[in-house]
Amino acid sequence: MLSDYTIANQDSGTTELAQGRLDSLITISGAKLPRRPLLWDVSISNGKIASIDPHHFNRPDVVHKPGTLEANGRLLAPSLCHAHIHLDKCFLLQDSKFSDLEIVKGDFQEAMTLTTKAKARFEKSDLFRRGRQVVVESINYGVTSMRAFVEVDGDVMFKCLDVGLQLKKEFAERCEIQICAFAQLPLYSGEDDGDLIRKLMEEAASRDGVDVLGSTPYVEDSEFKEKENVRWISNLALSRSKFLDLHLDYHLDITKKPLTGYVFDLLRRSNWKEYEGKAITLGHCTRLTHLKPEEWRRLKQEIGELPVSFVGLPTSDLFMMRTKEGYRGTLHVPDMIYKYGFQAAIAINNVGNAFTPQGNCDPLSVASLCVGLYCTGTKSNTELLYDCVSSRAKQVVGLPSSSLDLKVGEPADFVLFEKAFSKLRTRKSIAEVVYDPIPGRITIRNGKVTNG
Ligand SMILES: [Zn+2]
Structure with a gap:
């Protein structure tokens, strides 16, 4: 025994x-x-x-x-799965090295500023300390696989990626850690128009152990550059046979058109399926909360045969996403699955930083929050929520479930x-x-x- x-x-x-x-x-x-x-x-x-x-x-x-x-x-x-978790910027609020970086306003811009300041101080020692803590706590909560995002840019260079790849090896027997080399900063805006970060991302895509490529088109300073961001990262993912994971439409501005239509059109035109492109995951997508039923149905049609799924990140969205009028928004994942037939999961996103100060590494804590958030308390609803942090989460990141x-x-x-x-x-x-x-x-x- x-x-x-x-x-x-x-x-x-x-x-x-x-x-x-x-x-x-x-x-x-x-x-x-x-x-x-x-x-x-x-x-x-x-x-x-x-x-x-x-x-x-x-x-x-x-x-x-x-x-x-x-x-x-x-x-x-x-077992449970993190379909979306940031391994490098976790536990910044708990680590004494970053104790001066306190949340004062609690908005998105401040979260970006505080995280940029923290990133300037990242060293491999603290990346290991904080990253290991996430993996160990997650395993103790029942997690056997995760998609872990690690940032690549001119500030951190490959520090976060090196540590992520090392942790992937270290925990290989206990937890499948999929590594997503991730451009949180613009690929086309900024001082050098993104030349350096694109060069670094190309190099990252060649590293052994990198499974996924990701970016955040919404940080670009124009719609044209947002589209360029999507075009460039999806071409890179296709040419290197990697999964693609985009932080997309992370805003609630109803005057701004969602980028999803452009993304699906682009992927279709690039013959994503014929070239055996791997699964595509879209995270946040809070702008879609304004869609009407007929727009949801149209979106489903636009996806067609493309291997696209969504990940709702309610703890981050609830903390970050609000309008002046008090509108709050996070994807209604059960409705997307039940009403419209999308593939979708729910995940934690961040732990212990200015984007998401509340919560822990337990995927079930998010599922539990969702009972009240979506008013989904029946037995079958709770089973769906469990699936969203277990079997569906694994399917979304392309793992056996x-x-x-x-x-x-x-x-x-x-x-x-x-x-x-x-x-x-x-x-x-x-x-x-x-x-x-x-x-x-x-x-x-x-x-x-x-x-x-
Ligand atoms: Zn994220």
Whole structure:
């Protein structure tokens, strides 16, 4: 029988977690599974679910054998995924090195200014300290994969990318870290019209371990340059066979046309599918919250066969996006999926910085927020929200996923929720963990316990 796990703590624990031995599981015995009554034994072979059988109490061939994790009636569900998280600018508000950079106004411009000041001081030592903390905390919350954004520009050069690639290697057995080389700064505006950053991004695209290329067209100083930004980064992603991930239409200005129509037209004209272009992900897209139903339907038609999905980032959007009139906006992800048939997920985006000071590394904390945000509290709604930080999140970033029905042959990537102090409060269903996520969790990836 495996010993109970311990949560790696603070700075010392972060390194230990990456280096410790992983326990391989053969069976998870007596687990509560989503959408099924009674208890079940899940056997694992080659990192996949080999069988799911009804649990018999004290079955001699299973209980207390090496490689058996006794679930004791706890809920076992598919593991979690960050479809969108920034690895380099996390925990700036917690790190004493940046303690003078306090939020005074709490608006977008200030967040850009504070982050630019922080970036000027980035060193590999603090990038490792803060980045490791995000990965370790995420693993302890049940995360087995993430798309991690690291910035590339003339200020940080390749510091963030180097650290991201190193963390990807360091945690390879415990968490799939997809690295997105990301241009947060303009590719065509500014002093040198973006010459340097484009050169650096081209070099970044050639580095081993870079999976995704991303940019933020809305930071350009004209609509023409925004389009040039999209055109250039999508051509680079296509030519290097990378995923494309854009921070798009991150504003609420109804007088400004969304860029989505241009993006889809461009991707179609570049024969994205025929050239086997990888999946395209669009983050934020708060401008789309003004769309009318017929405009949503038209948008879906414009996408057609293109492999496009959306990621809603509600914690950041709620903090950053407001108009003078008090309008707030974040993508209504359940409506996009249910009403219009888009593929979409929900993610954390930032942790502990001026773009998103509130929240932590638990994807379920965002799913939980969304119950109230979208008024989605039914059992099936909570299962959709869970999917948006689990299976759908993995699909959006192009990784294999399992379903809430947990089927034989699916990846043995799970999170086992801890027992509460009382039977009443022990989480028995997906709805209960979404309503009130419990922190203690055992994380399993490829059939191995990753936070043991
Ligand atoms: Zn982001």
